[in-house]
Amino acid sequence: MDIREFLRRTFLYQDIKEYDFTLEPSEKETVENGPSLTEEEREQKGEYTSDTKVLEYTEEKNIFPSIDVNLEYLKSRYNSMINSDIIIRNFTLTARNKQFKAFLFYIDGMVDTKLINDFVLNPLMLRNQSNTYHDSENQIISEAVTNNITVRKIKKFDMSDYIYNCLIPQNSVNREKEFSKIFDSINSGNCALFIDTLDVCFDIDVKGFKQRGIDTPKNEIVVRGSQEAFTESIRTNTSLLRRIINNENLMIENIAVGSVSKTKCAVCYMKNIANNDLVAEVRYRLNNIKVDYILSSGQLEQLIEDHAKSILPQLIATERPDRAADLILEGRVVIITNGVPYVLIAPGLFFDYLASPEDLNLKYQFSNFFKFLRFIGLLVSVLLPGLYMAIATIHVEFIPTELLLVIIGSRESVPFPIFFEILIMEISLELIREAGVRVPTPLGQTIGIVGALVLGQAAVDASIVSPILIIIVAFTGIASFTIPDFSLGLYSRLTRFFYIILGYFLGLVGIGVGIFINAVVICSMKSFGVSYLAPLLPNTGNQSHFGIFLIPAWKRESRDAFLATKKEKKEKHISMEWKFPKKA
Amino acid sequence: MNLSKLRTFEAIAVCCIIVLNKIILNPTKNIIYETGSSSVLNIIYVCLLAILLSVGIWKVFSKFPNSDVLDIAEFSFGKTFKWFFAVAFLIYFLFVCSISVRSFVENIKIFYQKELDLRFLLIIFLLAAAIANRKGVGLVGRVASFITPLTILGIFLTFISVTGLFNWYRIFPILGYGINETFFTGASNLYAFSSLSVLLFLPPLLEKKADLKKVTMITTIITSLMLIFSITCMVLALSFSFTSSALSPMYLVIRSIEWGSFFESPEAIFTFIFILSMISFLSVFMMVSLYIISKIGKLKNGTTLSLSLAEIVLGASLIAKDIPSLNFLESVIYKYFSLIFVFGITSLVLLVGYFKKKKKGANHPDETME
Amino acid sequence: MKQWNKLSQIIFRIFTFLVLLCLSAFSCLSLCGFTSLKSIDQYSYVIAVGFDKGTSAPLKLTFQVAIPSPSSSSGDSSNSQDSTINTVECSSIDSGINILNDYLSKEVSLTHCKVLIFSEELASEGISPYINTLFNDVEIRPTCSIFISRSDSTSFLKTSGTHFQGITSKSYESTTNSIRYNGYIGSSKLGTFFSNLQDTFSCGYTTLVSVNNQNTIDQKSNVVPSMNSVGANLDSNYIAGESPINRNQDSAEHLGLAVFRGDKFVGELNGIETFSHLLVTNQLNEALVTIPNPLNETTFVDLSVELKKSTKTKVKLVNGTPFIQVTVSLDSKLLSIDSNTDYSNEENIGKIEDYASTYLKQNILEYLYKTSKVYKSDIASFGSKASAHFLTWQDWEEYNWLSHYQDSFFEVNVDMQIHSSSFLQRV
Structure with a gap:
């Protein structure tokens, strides 16, 4: 670039065309709902319709006997001119030593090509003993002789039956007549076989798309249970x-x-x-x-x-x-x-979210202890900052004197009131958590630890927050991680803020009212017809839980009553018959 | 899951929470004031009377399955009387609600929230109670079944924590102000149980009708025990001459609790428990009032009126100008209203109904009961 | 046209919603008074209050205000002061607090007050107006300790907590715990003291404290000499301020009890009398008592004593005069080993047991007659047992227990068992 160019660019007016793309509502949408709309229908055009009619073609229901018409229809429906992964394989099918025009229609990448080659194209295209065999076409079902007259019941020969029964050595083949079902199958990875003069299509399962293998669970980790997790398929x-x-x-x-x-x-x-x-x-x-x-x-x-x-x-x-x-x-x-x-x-139900998959693998004493611990964790993660707020603003006499003096001493240089301190720390913790989710894996662990420790320590040294608050927020965060279920953890993270606000404005009265309303909301909920707090409320006997705690494995005789199962008993009264053999 | 009926445990919790709340409010103060050192004896005597009464109630209701006291009133004296009776009970419940919540909020204001406005505290309590009533009887019962055990635990814990301060000889002189005051006029202390009138409306709301006996007896026994514990605390731990003149004697006792030198002021915990129980108490009374309203107004679902009812209670609770007039309302008007109406007239209604039914049963043994 | 209507409807709805929201939020916030909410660092916490007679006003209040300790990262606070003393002359308690509020930059809060100290001079004029006000105060807890000070409370507060470096409020708490191992101190709380004042069958008592310096050691006040002529001034005869602990500085001392009749302070009890009081009222945990050695007249024996069974007290009314029987059962251990005596010999042990029982019996009788005849004050609550003899409250009030208590007769039985010494049986 020379000086003239540079000067021209710097000082002269340049007509720069910026790339501009905006999405505007197209007028085509008004026509999509049908060719002619009445006034009412126009008014209701904001209403959802599950029809997906497009004007470029008329929809057909059933397959045509003519292969060319089928091919053209499929090509137009799948826009095979534009879609790059639609494969159409035309071939000549041999059956009963006759040749038929046929084609396979499938989506590349969804199918296992080896299966198609070996078990569809090979037996159908290449001449072999099966497809060249031709015996009498009609099949005799039954024969009756009366008065020297023989009456035979014949089953007329059906080509599609023959091909289905004898020629396609593939384990999952369906015969379809409707286009909608064929489209569903093609979309899921099957291939469709159309044969001239037949009005059925063969839907052959040749799925072979790549997918993730069975992996260990990422978020529900147990020590003694199985290490398999569900996958996408x-x-x-x-x-x-x-x-x-x-x-x-x-x-x-x-x-x-x-x-x-x-x-x-x-x-x-x-x-x-x-x-x-x-x-x-x-x-x-x-x-x-x-x-x-x-x-x-x-x-x-x-x-x-x-x-x-x-x-x-x-x-x-x-x-x-x-x-x-x-x-x-x-x-x-x-x-x-x-x-x-x-x-x-x-x-x-509510108490299912406090149960971990490990509970059944451990002895009931440990399971119950950990369940109790998780429940305490839930209460702490929801209530602790709010309670601290209430006690530090209104119910100051609850704090022991020595601790109080230490707290005040540490707060001497902090400029913010407690309310803002707590909000700052809680929001920072939430930001660190969100950041930790999105940060690339090599840095993920480090950011979490660095963010929490260094930020907290730096904040204390800079006198933005007091040390006692760091402890409270950290303890709350740790308690919220004990909740096994992700959704319940989210619930605790959100409700915590409400309790902080209630504790600030109204003290213990506010927290009491908050807990009451929370209890009212939880008690009034139900999930698929079962009370949300079952089995605690309503408490009916004959359960595998004592309230919400597990009973010993040898006593879990019945299924939960709130599920109203058909088979109530799941264990015999004496399940350990090796120890207590049946008396003869 | 049916939210319009109460299970047994919930019914017991609902009835208990009402009397338990009275322990922390005025009636105990008046009981101690009137009977002095014989309060413990007097309260045991009153509890026995209450148990007898509850047996009587159960016996009457066993003759009228699935009916509440309004149906019995109609049966005894006719439809017009039933209407007046229902309205009187409604006024009674609203009155009890309003003075209880006002008294509790005054206590809270004095001990804690000096900065908060009285009206605001009343609004939030009543709002919480109204919200609990939106979905029906069962919801109130469920929430009460959480809160009642907590309240019982709180009172029991108070009792255990102050046993170190007990001077067992404070029950002497054994007869207090005299036999008359202890046993005869002292029987009027039965008004501490007047809130059990909720039991009279319970039969149609129960899921299992046969459990009425269980509910009645267990409720009376539990509330009697708790009342005995609390009165014992107040009389034996501190001198009764000033616990009877305190604003809330239970608070006074709780303030004397010391759990080692580290845990100071455990009264915050008890305050918290009592706040929860007070809201539950209000929601129970509102539930019964809504039930009465839907019965006499022939409404299908009275729960939509819960907010309006809360507003009425709010207005009524602001009537008293200050604490002395509130004390007057509680110690005089509430006491005599309860005794005359809840015990007197209701007992009359029940007795008349019982005997009428008995006579009817004797005259027409073939007729089956509705 | 219809679009316009819809749009205007939406705008109207949003506007109404916002207005309602603002109104409700404003009313809520204004009613709940959050703008005046204080947080913990806007209060100054008083940990002790002293009451004296004022010179220019009826009352002189001394407030010991805690200074919050700075955060630990800024170094140790070994020599920093952790409380300040402020003195106010005023006409009443609340006006005194008011004056202090004007002086300090933070509002005074009494929620963490541990100790209330009254001077003897003020207490002898009647303590009930102050006690009633203090008990009625929402902030002051009934579990707060009460002391009566022989010196003025200002000097006591200045010298308290100087024994160890640490938070003064903690040192007040540990004082009340010392009753567990020391028999010369009684503990008194505001709640129980107030209750005793209101009761018709007992009188109040509090811990006696004083500043201990050379002056107070030199001037011994009205100490009743002990019965044993050999050791006329046994170590148990001191009261607060007189313990001969020589220090370079003044220090605060707790020893003995202050006795009240009604709401007036009437007298003091020394160490051994307090010990007797604890025995009679069943409050003794484990304590040390020194008796002259019956086997060797020049030496003393130290016994670690605890109650074997709870003390039994019987009150009978003989012709309207109270006759009080006290039975004390004690277990003890020998602590001091004298090289001349063989303490494994049963006979020797028996002699010491008898002597100790008699010694303690005498002291208890002296204490009982002192409270009954001299002070006319029933601090051991015998009246509560006497009330069992009456049926109604009116009869009890007519009897007027306190006027009859001064005529009471006492009978004391002490049964002491010595188990052993610790390691050595003899030297």
Whole structure:
């Protein structure tokens, strides 16, 4: 670049065209709802419709017998000119020594090409003993002779039956007549075989897309339990459940949710244990969600839970198949969503979120102790800053004198009132947590420790906060990590702020009122027809828990009464027959 | 899960919380003032009377399954009387609510929240109680089933913590101000149990009707025990001559608790428990008032009126100008209203109904009871 | 057109919502008075209050205000002062606090007051107006200790807590704990003292304190000589301020009891009398008592004494005059070993036991008659047992226990058992 250029650029006016892209509502949307709208329909055009009609084509229902028409229709529907991963393989199919025009339609990357080559193209395209065999076409079903007249019942030869029964050595083949079902199959990774003159299409399962293998659970870590976790593929997940439960009564129903994405959801339950009404309710809710797409179980959870506005979780989300299997065998219903390694379990009750997957692996004394500890952790994480706030502003006499003088001494140089101090520290802690989630892994651990320790120490040295507050905030943070369930941890993080505000303005009265209203809200909730605080309230006997604590393994004779299961007993009265043999 | 019925445990909790709250408010002060050193004897005697009364109530109600006292009043004296009776009970409950909450808030203001306005404290208490009533009877019961054990624990803990201060000889002279004051006029101390009138409305609200006996007896026994414990604390730990003149004798006792030299002022814990129990107490009374209103007004669901009811109680609680007039309301008007109306007239209604039913049963043995 | 309506509706709704929100928030906040809320560092905490007779005003109040210790990172605070003394002359307690509020930059808070000290001079004029006001105060706790000081309370407060470096408030608490191992100190709290004042069957008493310096050691006040002529001034006969501990500086001392009749201070009890009081009222935990050695007249025996069973007291009314029987059972251990005596010999032990029982019996009788005849004050609450003889309160009040207490007869039985000495049986 020379000087003239530089001067020109610096001092002369340049007409710079900036790249400008804005998204404006297109007028096409008004036409999408149908060719002619009445006034009312126009007014209601903001209303959701699950139809996805597009004007470029008319929708067809059933397959045409002519292969060319089918091919053209499929090409137009899938925009194969534009879509790069749509593969159409035209070939000549041999059956009964006759040649037919045929084509395979599939999506590249979703299929296992070896399967197609070896088990679809090979037996159909290449001449072999099966497809060149031709015997008499008609099959005699029965023959009856009366008065020297022979009456034969013949089954007319059906080519599609023949090809289906004899020529395609693939384990999962369906015959479809409707385009919508074929599209669903192609989208999920199958390939569609169309044959000239036949009005059925063969939907062949050749799925071979790449996916993550079974991994260890990332967020629910146990010491003594299994180390398998769910993955994104629904089939792998259901296979994990099947292997653990190992019983033919396990039902896995498929429901597609979302009108555009048609996300596969599987509803799993034990037919002879789960309450029919519960299963029906789950099915009903899943079938009546009118959305375009559901991409994760988190979204699904928000659409099917009872109290949509409540911040408490109402469905258990777990990535452990052993936990899901345990709860299925107790009588609950599991909902697996394709594409997400977290499954939902209905109903989800308050004390389930305090239970860890390790509880069943340990002796009941330890499980109960840890459960109690977690409960204390929950109370501390929600109430401690608020209580400190209340005591330090209004109920000062509660603090022992020596501690009080130390606190005041340490606060001498702090310019902020306690309220702002607490808010600053709590918000900083939340920021550090959020940052820790997003920071790249090599730095993740360091940031957490550095952020917490150094920042805290630096803040004390700079007299922004007092040391006692660092201890309180740190202790609260640690207590909130003892909560096993992620959603309940989020709940505690949010409610803590309300209690801080209540404690500041109203002292212990405010905290008491806050706890009361919290209790009212929790007591009034229910999840899939079960009271949210079961089994504590209502307390009916015959449970595997004593209130909320576990009883010894040899005493867990009955399933939970609140699930109203079909099979109440799960253990004999004397389960350890080796120790107490049956008297003859 | 049905939120419109009470389970057994919840029913017991609901009835207990009412009397337990009275322990920290005025009635105990008046009891000690009137009976002096024989308070313990007097309260044991009164508790026995209360147990007898509750047996009587249960026996009457066993003749009228699934009916409450309003149905019995209608049966005994007719529809017009039932209407007046219901309105009188409604006024009684609202009156008790208002003076209790006012008295408690005055205590809180004196001991703690000097900066907070009286009206604001009243509003938040009543608002919390109204919120609890939005979803029905069962919800109030559930929350009470958490709070009642906590309150019982608090009172029991107070009792245990002050045993070091006890001078057992403070119960002497044994007859206090005399036999008359201890046993005859002292029987009027039964008004401490007047809040158990909630039991009279309970039968239709119970899930298991057969449990009425259990509920009645357990409630009376628990509340009697707690009353005995608290009066014992107040008489034996400190001199009764000034506990009877204190604003809240229970607070005075709690302030004397010392748990070692490190834990000072444990009264914050007890205050906290009593705040929770007071809100629960208010919600229970509001629940019963709403029940009466829906019964006489033939409403399907009275819970929508909970906020309006809270406003009425707020207004009523602001009537008293200062603490002496509040004391007058509590020690005179509340006492005699309870004795005459709750014990006198209600007992009459129940007795008349009982005998009428008995006669009817004797005359028409084939007729089955509704 | 319809779009306009919809838009205006939305705007109106938002506006209404905002206005309502502001109104409700404002009313809530103004009613709840948060603007006047104070936090812990806006108060100054008084840990002790002293009451004296004022020179220019009826009352002289001394406030010991705690100075918060600076944060530990700024070095040790070994020589820093942790409290200040402020003296106010005023007409009443609350006006005195008011004057102090004007003087200090932070508001005075009495919620952590540990000790109330009254001078003897003020207490002898009647303590009930002050006690009633203090008990009625929401901030002062009934578990706060009460002392009566022989010297004026200002000098006592100035010298208290100088024995060890540390927080003064903690030293007050440890004083009240010393009753567990020392029999010459009684403990008194505001709540129990107030209760005793109100009761018709007992009188109040408090811990006696004083400043101990050379002056107070030199001038011994009205000390009743002990019964034993050999050791006329045994170590147990001191009261507060007279212990012969020579120090280079003044120090605060707790020893003995101050006795009240009604609300007036009437007298003091020395060490051994306090010990007797603790025995009679069942408050003794474990304490040391020194008796002359019956086996060797020139030496003394130290016994560590504790109550074997609770002291039994019986009060009978004989022709309207109280007859009080006290039975004390004690367990003890020998602490001092004399080289001339064999303490494993049962006979020797028996002699010491008998002598000790008689010695203590005499002291207890002396204490009882002193409270009854000299002070006319029932600090041991015998009246509560006497009230069992009456049926109604009116009869009891008519009897007027305190007027009859001065005519009471006492019978004391002491049964002491010596178990052993610690390691050595004899030398």
